[in-house]
Amino acid sequence: MSAPRTDVEEVARANTAFYEAMERGDFEELSTLWLAPMDIDGAEHTADPADPEDLEEGTDRGAEVSCVHPGWPVLTGRGEVLRSYALIMANTEYIQFFLTDVEVAVEGDTALVTCTENILSGGPAPADSDELGPLVGQLVVATNVFRRTPDGWKLWSHHASPVLAENEEDEEEDTPS
Amino acid sequence: MSAPRTDVEEVARANTAFYEAMERGDFEELSTLWLAPMDIDGAEHTADPADPEDLEEGTDRGAEVSCVHPGWPVLTGRGEVLRSYALIMANTEYIQFFLTDVEVAVEGDTALVTCTENILSGGPAPADSDELGPLVGQLVVATNVFRRTPDGWKLWSHHASPVLAENEEDEEEDTPS
DSSP: OOOOOOHHHHHHHHHHHHHHHHHHTOHHHHHHHBOOGGGSOSOOEEEOTTOHHHHHHTOOOOSOOEEEOTTOOOEESHHHHHHHHHHHHHTOSEEEEEEEEEEEEEETTEEEEEEEEEEEEEOOOOTTOSSOOOEEEEEEEEEEEEEEETTEEEEEEEEEEEOOSSOTTOHHHHSOO | OOOOOOHHHHHHHHHHHHHHHHHHTOHHHHHHHBOOGGGSOSOOEEEOTTOHHHHHHTOOOOSOOEEEOTTOOOEESHHHHHHHHHHHHHTOSEEEEEEEEEEEEEETTEEEEEEEEEEEEEOOOOTTOSSOOOEEEEEEEEEEEEEEETTEEEEEEEEEEEOOSSOTTOHHHHSOO
C-alpha cells in the first residue's frame, strides 16, 4: 500500500489522469473522471437567475458540469460535454499534452487547478491520402475545477483557451485598443 | 430590509457586481470582489505538485486567485491579477458587458458561474486625435468561480476566452483537423 496522499497530490493526479485519458483516446475513462449527479448528495443546485421559475421553485438541475474547449462556446451538462469529447476524439489521430505551470489550490471539497497545455496534435489522414494529417502545436491555458467525491476528485469544470500573446508583460498587444 | 436571498441569487449578484465594477472602471470595488487571504480561515493551500518542497513542507500560499483574460496566459495571485485590471482600465475608455446564458451552480461554499460576455469596448483617443478609439465588439465566454466568505461571495477564479466559432454544432470548424 502506498502512503496516504495529501489533497494537493490527489488533485494533481486527477488532473494528470484527465489529460492521459485524452492522449489515449479513452472515452470510458474520461467519462468516469467528470462529475456525475450521483457523485454529490443533494446540496447542489444549478439555476438560471434570469428565469423566475428557477428561483421560485428552487429547480435542481444536478451537479451540472461545464466545459469550454479553445475557441468554443460553453458546453453545459454531461451529455453535451461528453458528446464534444467523442467528437474531438473521432477527429484526432494523435494528441499529446505537455503540462507546465501546474498550480493546485484546495479549499474544502473544491480544488482549482491552472496549467499550461502545450499541445501537439494531428488529425486523421485526408480521404485521398494514407498519411496522417500534419502535426500542429498549440499553446493553451486551462482552469480545471474539481469536486471531492467518495470516489475521488472529479472534474466539475474545464475551461481551456488559446494564448494569443507570449508574455503578459507585452502590454501593447494584450490590452484592448 | 430585503427578504433573504438564496445562494444562487447572491452569487448572481456578485457576478453582476464584478462586471459592473469593470464597466465603471471602479478599481477599488473590483479589488474587494476578488478573494483575499483574510477571507478564508486556514483550510486552504496552494502548491505546485512538481515542487517537492511544497508537498513536504505543506507550503501555504494563501487563497491564491487566478485569472485568464481572453488570449492571455494565466495570472496568479492578487498582485498579478489586480495589476492586470489596472492596466486594462488604463487602456479602456469605454466598456460594456451584455451578459447572456448566465448559469449558476452552488456546491457548499463554492459557486461556479458560466456566462457569455457580449462586450462592446473602445480605447482612448490616439495621441494625434480628440476622438475616442473605434468601438469593438467581442464575443467572449467566461467561467467564474466564487467562494462563500463572511463578507459575501468572492471571486476565486475568472477565465475568459474568445469564441472563435459561432455555434457548437458547427463541427467542421470547431474540431482539430
